[in-house]
Amino acid sequence: MTDEAQSAGSREKILEVAEALFARRGFAGVGLREVAETAGLGKSSLFHHFRSKVQLYFDVLGRALGRIEARLLPTLAGGGEPMARLDRAVDTMIDSLAEQPATARLLLRSIFEDDDFAPDPIPEAEPAERALEAMIAGLEALLRDGVTCGAFRPVSARHMVQTLIGATVYHFASGDFGEQLVGGSLFSADEVRRRKDEVKSLLHHGLAATAPVPTGG
Amino acid sequence: MTDEAQSAGSREKILEVAEALFARRGFAGVGLREVAETAGLGKSSLFHHFRSKVQLYFDVLGRALGRIEARLLPTLAGGGEPMARLDRAVDTMIDSLAEQPATARLLLRSIFEDDDFAPDPIPEAEPAERALEAMIAGLEALLRDGVTCGAFRPVSARHMVQTLIGATVYHFASGDFGEQLVGGSLFSADEVRRRKDEVKSLLHHGLAATAPVPTGG
DNA sequence: TTGCCGACCGACCGCTCGGTCGGGTATAAA
DNA sequence: TTTATACCCGACCGAGCGGTCGGTCGGCAA
Known part of the structure; x- marks a missing residue:
């Protein structure tokens, strides 16, 4: 029972x-x-x-976004050097996505399916949209701060947010394809740690303002 | 008429x-x-x-993948330093996705929807799968070569492929969300060039083996 | 005991789905 | 003229869709 x-x-x-x-x-x-x-x-x-299937869908979506928002916003609000704050943000995003294997795919799909409902404003979607906007704004502010204070290279904060989403949400949403690619479960403790290390080291080398530029082409 | x-x-x-x-x-x-x-x-x-809706879907998918494969494989097969080859590969991927605005979203969706059909092997999907595998294998080989010859940091080729897909396919698949984020059309000539520059500069700084490592945590 | 209420259900509605079927039309070879 | 072929269509099918409706049941307050 x-x-x-x-x-x-x-x-x-x-x-x-x-x-x-x-x-x-x-x-x-x-x-x-x-x-x-x-x-x-x-x-x-x-x-x-x-009330309806649409209401159920956006309640599900808002709940998932709320879970992440509740962990990510405090992380972003904490102090420290921009690179340290970014590290914590990446850890939090990846932890949140890895602990609930359905979340990443749900979120990535929602980016596409929103266009579906496009004709009308869809009031049911507002809570989810507000949570998403808050997180994006926080990440964007962190990146912009890092650039203006000289800790980061002069990258586009907006494009870097897109790259971050791709490196985290897409990765954990890639399902069978991703598992075939990396050769094992994306959600095992080892693979999650591995993903964090790969993303953070790419950012350490690729975003920090310290390194010289070996541009050849 | x-x-x-x-x-x-x-x-x-x-x-x-x-x-x-x-x-x-x-x-x-x-x-x-x-x-x-x-x-x-x-x-x-x-x-x-x-023959059926499934056949139509996979014909559409295979056609889109074939278009990209026909441009990417020659690019990957060309000679040069690993970083220069990677630059060309990124340019080709982004050009292919940007010229046909529907392609990126179709491909990203296909990664999810394949799970849908999961129960059976789905023979109609084979041409599409072979094209995809060829491109992935080519990218992976390029990254692995760069690492073993010392041009790239010792990154995981598999994870870097995932990051590349996220930085290119996801970006151009992000639709209204992405346009709201970057503040304009993702497919305008300016924005496409901007995306190429952002991705390539991240790779130049983040993947090249020359820079020292400022790891703090 | 009575009355109410939140939770739940089976049956049903109008509609759309992917797919089938038999037939129509145009071109071109025989 | 006949036959073959490629292409296209309207009518139709069983199944499933989101959603509604009337009603049942157990707990709880007066």
């Missing part, structure tokens, strides 16, 4: 299984019957907890 | 519109009725040119 799970936290259970399913197959690829069945409920019961 | 387009290249027309639609909304999010209508045909006519 799973009585306690059913009576106490049906809403949480739905969010959990929906997160995994939306991450794996996307908004259009998941049916509410499957969500309900996986959660151990009838389909009608979903509508008792969520 | 669009007679010439209909009689001559209906198959090409279908592939074109399907590529744009699959890129924008994914496999599950696109209906064959919409593909047919956009192509100016009846839905039944699609089945004259393609």
Whole structure:
């Protein structure tokens, strides 16, 4: 019996299984019957907890973004040299994405699927959007600070944010392809540590203002 | 009248519109009725040119990958110093993705949606998979060569390939989100050149073996 | 005991999905 | 003229979609 799970936290259970399913197959690829069945409920019961499929999707998305935001913003707000702060931010981002294997793919898909809903503003999406914007703004500010105070090379903060997202979110969203590429689970403790080291060392060498420039072409 | 387009290249027309639609909304999010209508045909006519929706999808995917492969493999096969070869590879990848705005998103989505079809081997996917593997193998070999000959830091070639994909494919797949972040079209000539410069300078500083290591933690 | 309420359900609705089928039309070889 | 072929179409199918509806059940307060 799973009585306690059913009576106490049906809403949480739905969010959990929906997160995994939306991450794996996307908004259009998941049916509410499957969500309900996986959660151990009838389909009608979903509508008792969520107004619509769109509402469920954005609640799932906002919940995932909120989890990361709650860890990343304090990290960004902490003091220290820009490079040390960036290191901590990378560690936090990668930890957050690695601990919940569905999250990275859900987030990356959401970047695409937002265009889908594009015609209307979609009020349900606002909490998720605000969390995302806060994190992006924090990362951008950190990079800009590092450049203006001379700790970083004069890179474009915006482009570097894109590169950071690619190096973290994309990596942990790459699924079977990524696992075939690196030759093992992306989410094992070893591989997660390895990813952190690779990203941070690339930033140490590639972003710091100290090194001379050996441009040949 | 669009007679010439209909009689001559209906198959090409279908592939074109399907590529744009699959890129924008994914496999599950696109209906064959919409593909047919956009192509100016009846839905039944699609089945004259393609055996099934899956076949159409993988033909679209293989065509896109083939376009890039045809440009990237010669680039990788050319001679020169590892860093110069890598520069050319980045230029080619970014040019290929920038010239066809739908391609990056199609490819990134395909990494996710492959898991969808996972249960069976899916014979239709083989041409696309072989093109992808050839490009990955080429990039990996280039990076490994650079490390063993001392031109690059001792990075993980596999992880660096992931980072390269993130810096190129993800960037040009990021759609509205990316445009809001960089503050303009990702595909304008200026922004494309900017992206190339940012990526290559990050690699020049971050991958070259010359600079000393200021590791603090 | 009565009445209410949150949680849940099966049956159903209108609609769209991928795919099939039989047939129509134009060109060109025989 | 007949036959073959390439191309295209409207009508249709079973299945599944998101969402609604009426109703059941157990707990809880008066």
